[in-house]
Amino acid sequence: MRRVNPEEDRLADEALQRIQKDGVVVPALWFLEVANGILVSQRRGGVSIATSASFIGLVEALPIDQDKVQPWSVFATVLFLGRSFELTSYDAVYLELVLRIGGTLATFDGQLAEAVRKAGGRVLGDPA
Numbered sequence: 001m002r003r004v005n006p007e008e009d010r011l012a013d014e015a016l017q018r019i020q021k022d023g024v025v026v027p028a029l030w031f032l033e034v035a036n037g038i039l040v041s042q043r044r045g046g047v048s049i050a051t052s053a054s055f056i057g058l059v060e061a062l063p064i065d066q067d068k069v070q071p072w073s074v075f076a077t078v079l080f081l082g083r084s085f086e087l088t089s090y091d092a093v094y095l096e097l098v099l100r101i102g103g104t105l106a107t108f109d110g111q112l113a114e115a116v117r118k119a120g121g122r123v124l125g126d127p128a
Contacts, residue, residue, distance in 0.1 A: 008108055011125045015106040018124075023063035025101060027093045028071070034059065067097055074100075085115035095119060 018024075038052045047055070074096050081099075082092035091112045098105045098121045105116050106124040113123045 007125075011106070011108075015124055018106075019062050019064070023065060025065050025067050025097065025103065027067050027097055029090060029093055030064075031066070033090075067101075069100075081115075081119070085118065087112065087115055091115070095121070098122075 038047070038055065041047045042049065042052060071093075074093075077096050078089055078092045081087065081095050082089050085092070085095065087095065091109065094105060094107070094112060095115055097103070098116055099119055104122040104124050105113065107113055107116075116123050117126070
């Protein structure tokens with residue numbers, strides 16, 4: 001069972017409000033990660049197929065745009081960032097995107113958040 005973290009809940013609500021108001025750009029990988037999260041949660045008995053279908057409907061209603069940059073065009077940068085900040089290529093994709101578009105990253109991954117900050121990017125919840 002997931003332990004409730006009030007700060008994470010507050011940040012998740014803030015992220016959702018920002019997405020609803022301003023939209024968001026995500027790497028193509030994001031959709032696969034969401035699908036994987038749903039599959040894992042279903043296998044562990046955390047959510048039913050009906051609940052996941054409802055969640056998918058909510059996500060589809062949000063103004064989420066896929067980054068249009070071809071992965072091969074940021075390949076070298078992703079490798080550089082992954083090496084520099086000891087990130088997986090999956091996390092380095094998010095770092096690259098945030099730096100390229102000047103966006104703010106919403107994550108609960110502490111290592112990724114710290115890498116974004118060290119690279120000069122912004123993380124949701126940081127002081128302005």
